[in-house]
Amino acid sequence: MRWGVPIAAVVVVGAAVGTGPVIAAVQGDPALPERTAQQLLAEVAKNASRAEPPAMSGTVVETASLGLPALPATTGVSSSPFALLSGSHTLKVWYGGDDRVRLALPGQMSETDLISTGHGEAWLWQSGTNTATRYKLDGPAGAHAIPTPSVLPTARTPEDLAGELLKAAGQDTAVGVENGQHVAGRAAYQLVLTPKVATSLVGKVTVALDGETYIPLRVQVYAKGTAEPAFEVGFTQVAFTTPAPENFAFTPPAGAKVEDKTFGAGDGGPGDEVMATAKAGQQAKAGARTHGTGWGTIAELPFSPENLAPSTPSTPSKRLGAGKFGDTDPSKLADSLLKSAKRVSGPWGSGRVIExxxxxxxxxxxxxxxxxxxxxxxxxxxxxRR
Structure with missing residues (x-):
């Protein structure tokens, strides 16, 4: 629910992808030993079952070109879920093991960092407001599955997205393998997922896997009839070595406003956001249903103007993409999309379609x-269908 409409295409695709029948591998530069799709999927599943990510660092770029009308610009760091609708966004990641994690979302004139130090605390640093918030963790960070706060909704890695795309199974997808790929300077295998459903807008999805670790390095989603991906998340630089300890240390700069909060203590920390989001999700799920299966899946849920109203952890909204939108009113962003909507009607009634x-x-x-x-x-x- 927190990601909402901006990545609805990705979420729906994630619920639709299946392993399907394996087709012959496409031959390229034989940089890596040949592997079948089944073998590669088994390696991805093995990685997904590990307790924590391997030590690594890198830079991830997410790019969207969905063909939507221009949206009102947000200020500061591109933290709005609506930012996923267009343009490119950069995320820097560090995994050091032992609950040491750092995510950095740079903006034009600022940066937002989320740092888990491995010592029972996590810091959220927002240079734009010169604010540092220290969250106390009761137990290991992994036990809390620390979420990215609403100021970091674009903190998405190829592994996160590939996991969603590959977790479902079905028979409406052809799966192929391409060898000879190179992503972020590393040799990679590429899984190619092709829908067999006529009503699907997705032409294919490609998932590039590191040839040594089998960790997803890039995910690309192509619309039918297009040569360039409409949505892409991939590493532009990556190193599978342990980052230096100083990457996980943080000291607020002089003059910064410092706040202390406890995870899930009801003081506005990320734990409260998780509970509020979960409650909103349960409320929406109670009135939601789906039509079709696989790539043809359609989600239906209640929707009214109040869904666009702001929300807080104490009063969670049912709206899609709940979170912070910088200085831009979310209703204005929604209005920009609705202006491009087309009126439609039928025996079921009438409404507006956004394409x-x-x-x-x-x-x-x-x-x-x-x-x-x-x-x-x-x-x-x-x-x-009623």
């Missing part, structure tokens, strides 16, 4: 949102 390269959304006048990586026609047909 992009990878996702379509139908807002019905009777208070429903139908969304999926499918054609608008598939949405209007689903709207008539």
């Amino acid at each position: 992009s390269k990878l996702v379509s959304a139908l807002l019905t006048d009777d208070g429903r949102l139908l969304i999926g990586a499918v054609t608008p026609e598939a949405l209007t047909e689903a709207a008539g």
